Amino acid sequence: MGDVFCRLMRRLFIPALMLGxxxxxxxxxxxxxxxxxxxxxxxxxxxxxxxxxxxxxxQPVPWRVRLMDAPPRLIIDTREVDWTGIAALQRVDSITALxxxxxxxxxxxxxxxxxxxxxxxxxxxxxxxxxAPCPP
Numbered sequence: 583m584g585d586v587f588c589r590l591m592r593r594l595f596i597p598a599l600m601l602g603x604x605x606x607x608x609x610x611x612x613x614x615x616x617x618x619x620x621x622x623x624x625x626x627x628x629x630x631x632x633x634x635x636x637x638x639x640x641q642p643v644p645w646r647v648r649l650m651d652a653p654p655r656l657i658i659d660t661r662e663v664d665w666t667g668i669a670a671l672q673r674v675d676s677i678t679a680l681x682x683x684x685x686x687x688x689x690x691x692x693x694x695x696x697x698x699x700x701x702x703x704x705x706x707x708x709x710x711x712x713x714a715p716c717p718p
Contacts, residue, residue, distance in 0.1 A: 617641045621667035626674055633676050639663060647705050654696040663690045
């Protein structure tokens with residue numbers, strides 16, 4: 583990993599609706615020029631009003647985040663990220679399953695299945711300077 587870590591930050595506010603839910607295993611990845619997740623610098627934590635997700639990556643990557651229903655889930659698409667170690671971060675009841683992998687050539691996907699409907703309160707990327715605006 584490089585000297586500078588990019589912190590890809592996602593702040594979600596998810597009501598804690600269910601307790602004692604299980605995680606799903608991750609899928610294998612086949613990526614080439616990729617950013618790597620630093621699990622030691624990343625976290626998924628309860629924030630009182632919801633859940634905060636901070637993902638530390640070895641380099642900045644293009645990304646987008648969206649919500650889906652039936653079942654409720656948060657989808658984070660990124661340009662080639664090796665998500666190895668992401669399963670160790672799931673420790674909140676509001677996230678019922680977590681999986682990651684390649685979804686098309688050059689792009690990887692992180693899917694967090696949720697206990698219920700949510701809204702995204704804040705999403706952004708930080709590289710050590712002022713916060714970047716959220717993509718459309």
